[in-house]
Amino acid sequence: MNTGLFLSLTILGIVNGAMYALGAMGIVLVYKTTRVLNFAHGAIGMAATFVAYQFANLWHVNVMISVLIAVAFSVLLGGVVERFTIRPLEGRPPLVKVVVTLGWLLVLTSIVGIIWGASAYHLPVQLVPNGTVRFPGVSIDYAEIIDLVVAGLLTVGLASFFRRAQLGVAMRAVADDPSTARILGIKVDRVNAAAWAMGSGLAAIAGILLSQKGKVPLDTYSLTLVVIFSFAAALSGGLVSLPKAFAAAIALGVVQSVAPSLPGIKQLNIMGLADLLALGVILFALLRPRSALVRAVSREAPESAGARPARPASGRSPAARRAAVVAGIALAAVLPFALNEYGAYTLSQILVFAIALLGMTLITGLLGQPSLMHAELMGFGGFLAGALIAHSGIGFWVALPLSVAAGYLLGMLVGLPALRIRGLALAVVTLAIARVFDQFVFTLNWFSGGVGGRRVDRPSIPGLNLASDRVYFQVLLVAFVGVVMVVLSVRRGRIGRMFQSIRDAESGAAASGVAVTRAKLFGFSLASAIAALAGALGAGLDQTVTIQQYPWTKSLVLLAILTIMGSSSIQGTIYGAAFIVLSPQVLEGIPGLSFFLGKEDLRQLVPLISGGALVLQTILAPQGLVPTVGAALAGARARWPLGSLTHRGIANPADRGPQLEFELEAAAEGVS
């Protein structure tokens, strides 16, 4: 590579890095003050960038005014998010707040997608005229100079703000000890809102600058997920140090920019290299032994005194229960024969997602660990089964168990960092891994079959006409019942107790002799194997696997849906799967709606509804919908005179676990 190219790439890298740094500063600002890791940071910046685009490019408002409007919008949005959806969660574990920010991420990306189009090309806002400044050996764009100047000014400004300004000092005080700050007369709520507003303002500026010249395409996906690079930088600074975050951001930007053109790497032509690098940085930052960060993001919440659901008593005897379950399964088995082939296909799809969600109940519900990569694990199972069949000519029934086994091993591999990482940090890691899957693994032609996807022939069993969706449904039903049995057995027995002990108080579990690492690894592996099973069976159902089936928001939607339903509820997995599969069809069927919205927009409504519902549910029904509704019904029945005769709790007694009330863990209790 010649020096000129190297220099321009380095400069481009520095510029991109400066933008990641702006993002990272916003994240640090919010985290430092309010201890909330804002996954919607990129989405807020993205939304603001589209606002600027609307004013400047579509309404031809003066560019500077448009930018100011966008920043003001973002500041307001940040304030609203804090005031109405974060503040009500005071006292709840940090991960609950993270889940709310994930909900916002879904909401914002889908709203922007509906208004401006999710995949359409948008001409970015142009802040400065085209042109370059020539230096010996290299020339630099005006836009790049603006980026650097703005980033530099904001960094210096923010640093001195924290040191000198009254609000900055108050933020530091709140960060250190909110209750003491409150006693000292600092209006903690206002300080928190200010941190969110400022952080969101920074996100807007970063988004607008990043989209210039198409450095990052102006679409809902790219700008939203730049947050991963900013997370990498913020984590390198221990989530609190601005200078370290800044340096890490620049370094990451330069390496991402230069590395693909380096001899040796260039030939490999690795797609998603930038994401791999970011993942590497994140893992490195988190896996340094005894890093202050690990202690910070893994701090065990004080024993939460939050309300726990009363265990809804089921009025039925075990025998009656069993009879009801058997009757339910029998009914399910004949149901597709009452419908046409398309109806049977839809029911089959519901079962596929229900199986995947069942796997998720193990990690999210029982172990209390967030996973933002479950859909990718599903996709992995489907693609691997397809690739195995295509490359080695083995049959579906051989490829299926192999994919499940590979899913198990993959879960173990991914779980390995989870040995040390948990809670907030695990959410970041799984999000980064999910992106590596989307950008890298799923783009490998030999694995995924490329853009066209991979054909998977409907498997056959002698004597059965599996080509009919009604019959294939029976296969899925058997798998579903089998997985339910495994999940129930885990939950009701010794392993479930160990999992929940880890969720409730990890140090208490370790002190009781529970091999925490081994148990977590097993949970991850089992959940991954189940996801792979769902993916492979789904491939057999659809007779094809494509990247389009696994859009990047899918994992977030899965987590949202499961959380909404109640993260360890078995019935919830069926309702949730039904929502995922049916809601696009139902929405298309609403006459007025399809008049206003195109087909693609209708699809955007699913993440919108699930994200919005997630935010509302976390605040209004923290236990999840199924247990809450179940308890309400049980209560209503108890008041009803004939209650004792008709008592049939929907909620499962095992659903009592507080939803996503993740208890974080301290490596140590600290100095006595």
Add this chain to the structure above:
Amino acid sequence: MAVLEVSGVSLAFGGLQALKDVNCHVNAGELVGLIGPNGAGKTTLFNVVSGFLSPDQGSLRFAGREIGGLAPDERARLGIARTFQAVRVFHSLTVEENLLVPQDARDPASFAASILRMPWALVQERKSREQVRGIVHLLDLGSVLDRPAGDLPLGLRRKVELGRALASKPELLLLDESASGMDTRETQSFAADLLRIRDLLGTTILLIEHDVALVMGICDYLYVLNFGEIMAEGRPADVRADPRVVEAYLGVEAAEEANVPARA
């Protein structure tokens, strides 16, 4: 025979020397108290012994075996059980399930065997439940057995945590201020529990406690920790009479109190 031997243990957090060349030992069947003012390093020492912190220097021997390199859960399975200053029960599990967890962790059946409900795994589970029944009886937890531990008042949560620690049949029990927040009557019943545990189960106990009357009343031996160092040790009566201890920890009132029997 010494169940626990701590030799030359030091640990610093940044500039703060939390533990300075600490030497102590606990003999089998003894009830030993660890006292000292706030910030003296008592809980830090517990964290070092139970494996949640690794010391900068020094060695730890448990039942004659070096345990320095072992993880907390490994030490727990060897027979060191502990409670926490801030109670850490498994709040969504019932009391019975809380007590079953230590048994679950020691269950030799594989995870797969447990999930598939193999006969031998079920036998183990039944044994675990029987084991737990004994502790429930000992601590009188029968009436709350099916309640989620998180729903219980603090005193009962502490008891559940104590029961959980006992459920692993530990050789050594580390209790971190288990009586804090208890009223006089609860404290008395707790003291009786401790003596029963020692006498009936033969468990060796190391106890951090601020309630001087409780410590003096039931402990066989005392260590006094001050600024990370063992300042004094000995039988309760000797420690109580030690002027340095009186000055550093017990305070003037206690000193006067201590002097009364001496004059009498």
